[in-house]
Amino acid sequence: MRTQIVIIGSGPAGLLLGQLLHHYGIDNIIVERQDRDYILGRIRAGVLEQGTVKLLEQVGVGQRLHREALIHSGIYLTFAGQRHTIDFKVATGGRTVAVYGQTEVTQDLMDARAAAGLRTIYHAKDVKPNGIDGASPIVSFVQEGREVTIDCDFIAGCDGFHGVSRQCIPSSAIQTFERVYPFGWLGLLSDTPPVAEELIYTRHERGFALCSMRSMTRSRYYLQCSLDERVEDWSDAQFWDELRCRLDPEARDSLVTGPSLEKSIAPLRSFVAEPMRFGRLFLAGDAAHIVPPTGAKGLNLAASDVHYLSQALREYYAEKSSAGLDGYSQRALARVWKAERFSWWMTSMLHRMSADDGFAERLQLAELDYLIHSKAATTSLAENYVGLPF
Template structure:
């Protein structure tokens, strides 16, 4: 087989890149090691930045986002038994975020790709990337017991942290930066109304908590727990009792417990690999970087990577210029590191760390008090939360 751009990974990053390329007349093939049903079963982030929402609309896949997504013009910080609302709309000249599940976004992109009859291969095995440092890269893989090879001009590695793409770069080429946090988020998904009209991030002596949502009838709640906790040890009663302890009374009394649809512990990690290009291979999304979920940046960073990579590929094919491809890594990393900073900051301010000193606890309180009392501090938080410009 032959195509112009081979895309490894059929998550939102790979599918969105493929959709943009197809609309621009640039041939592409998507390879995914999992089945479509498995990809759609993954429960992930649900907060879409202004920039990514606009990109989805430009790409023609924003109709259901606009119809079913929940437009949020603010969110709340809860601490010291009180709450402070961050007015995103007022502090950023009209920008906002949209709550829309990653599963639904993936479904929209899958349907758009099928409608365009763009080729996708699922449940592929033994994927091997070759010739990345030359002019003729290729991908060897097996599907349904048959070996095949895909020749291409470029490879887009959109296959996540554990994928084959980054692992195909020789040792010594990449610089990696990582911080693993000493706690995780125990998350519970339930078909109950949200505790509040907007997201509530809570800092408490017992640990962090988050009241989020997927729709007006489906909520996602989180509490900070040690990494060695077993989700099965947490009954619904225990979980909701602990959640309420960490919230101001006015919010806690609106929490409606319900049976768990899904319950799991997510570890928190910051990770960056640079550069995001090696030869004819370009990394995008979780293949290149991971952020803790506190700032809701993971999916959105993948979206900005895709935007930059698509623009570079379009420039290459339509304008016969390699300038965009040469600048891709540096351009993407500038935004990646700013998002890493914001996610690290949010995590540092809102969580309880093992062995925290009284001084460190007071610093957290002072930081939250400053945000609540300073329009400039709230504006800086809002600017980052809605997403820095592409």
Template sequence: MKVQVCIIGGGPSGLLLSQLLHLQGIETVVLEKYSREYVLARIRAGVLEHGFAKLMREAQCGERMDREGEIHKGFHIAHDGVMDHVDLFKYSGGSSVVVYGQTELTRDLYEARERMKGNVIHNAEDVTPHDLNSDAPYVTYRDGDKVVRIDCEYVIGADGFHGVSRKSIPKDVLREYERVYPFGWLGVLSRTKPVSPELIYAKHERGFALCSLRSQVLSRYYIQVPLTDRVEDWSDDAFWAELKRRLPGEVAARMITGPSIEKSIAPLRSFVAEPMRYGRLFLAGDAAHIVPPTGARGLNSAASDIYYLYHAMVDHYKKGDDAGLDGYSKKALARIWKAQRFSWWMTMLLHRFPDNIPYDDKLQETDLAYLFSSEAAQRSLAENYVGLPF
């Protein structure tokens, strides 16, 4: 098989890039290690920057998102028994975010690829890139007992943190930056009416909590837990009781609880790999960077990578202009590090750190007090939350 672009990873990043390039007449193949059902079973965040939503529409995949997604013009931060409101619309100059589950977004992308007869290969085992630093890279994968070779001009590594793409860059070339946080998020998905029409981030002495939603009948809630906790340690009743303890009384009183549909614990880390290009290989999304979910930057940072790659590839194939490809890593990393800073800041602001000393606690309190006393601080938060320009 021969294509122009081979994309490793069939999550939202790889599918979106494949769809966008297909619309421009650029031939791609997507290799995914797991089945489509497995990919769609992953429960992930669903707060989309306005720029990401625009990119989905450009990919002709935004119809259901626009019909079913929740437009949010703000969110709440609960602390010390009170609820302060962050007016995103006001302080970002009229922008908002779309709350739309990543599972649904991925399903839309799969269906779009099917409509256009896009080439997405599932259950591709032992995917291996070759000759990345040459003018003729290729990728092999195993299909049962058969090894299949794909000759291509470029390889996109969108195969996540544990994928093969980043590991294909020599260690003396790659530099990695990482911070692992001493806690995780226990998340519960329930078929219940959300407690609030807008997200509630809660800072509490017992730990962080988040009230989110997927729709008007599907809620997603989180609480901060030690890394030593297991899902089996938390019954539904114990989760609901602890969540209510961390919320203002009036919010807890109106919360509707129910059986969990899905329950999982996600560790928190910040991670960046540099550079994001090696020869004919370009990294995108979690293959190159991870953020804590606090600021909803993970999927959105991946979308900015795809935006840059998409335009760079179009310029290369349509205009013979390689400036976008040559500058991809530097341009993408500049925005990624800003997202890293914002996610780190929100995580530090709202979580209870086990080794905090009283001085640290007072700084957190002061940071929150300053945020809601300063329009400039709220403007900075809103600008980052709705998404910095591509």
């Protein structure tokens, strides 16, 4: 089997890259170890920057998004029991974000790929990138008991933090940077109306809380929790009671509760691998970096990565130039580190970092107070949240 680009991983990063390459006339095959239903069953956030929306429009999958997405022009910050508005439109000259679930993005991209007749190989076991430091890389895997190989020009590793792509790079050729946070997020999904028209980020003495949404009838809520917590120890009633404790009075009165559709605990970490290229293997998305979800950057960073990579590959095939490929890692990492900084800052400002650190608590409150009263600080938050330019 032969193709120009093998993409490992059929999450949003791999699927979007595949559609962009197809748009540029570049042949590609996606190899995925799981099945379609497993991928669509993963619950992820879905706050999309305008740059991400434009990429989805470019590959022809913006129709349902524009019908169903919720356009948000700001967020609420709650601390010391009071709610404050951060208006993105005012601070950034009219820019907004779209709330549209990652599962929906994935579904749209899968449907577009199928409609275009592009090949995705599911249930690929023991996937191995080979020859990545030479001129003729190969991806091998086992399917239905037999070994399959695909010859290609380049490999795109879009297979997530635990995927094989980054792991196959020699340790001497890659450097990693990591910050693991001493808490996680307990999340609950319910078929209940949102508590407010905008997302509510709450800094509370009992811990952080976030009120988010998937639609006007489906809500997603998060509570900061200990890494020692277990999902099975939290009943729905306990979750709702704790959430009420952390909300401002208006949100508490507006909260509609109901049975959970899903509950989970996610640890938080910041992670970056440098460089994002080794030979003919390029990393993109979670394979190269992780951000805590506080800043809503994960999916959007994956989108900017594949934008840069698809542009570089288009240049390689159309103009016979390797300049874009050679500069891919540096270009992508410049944006990655800005998003890492923003996500770390939001996380550090809004979470209870230590049970007995009164100094840190006072600093958080001072920073939040400065933020809501400073036009410059508000603009900085808004610019980063709606997304820095690609």
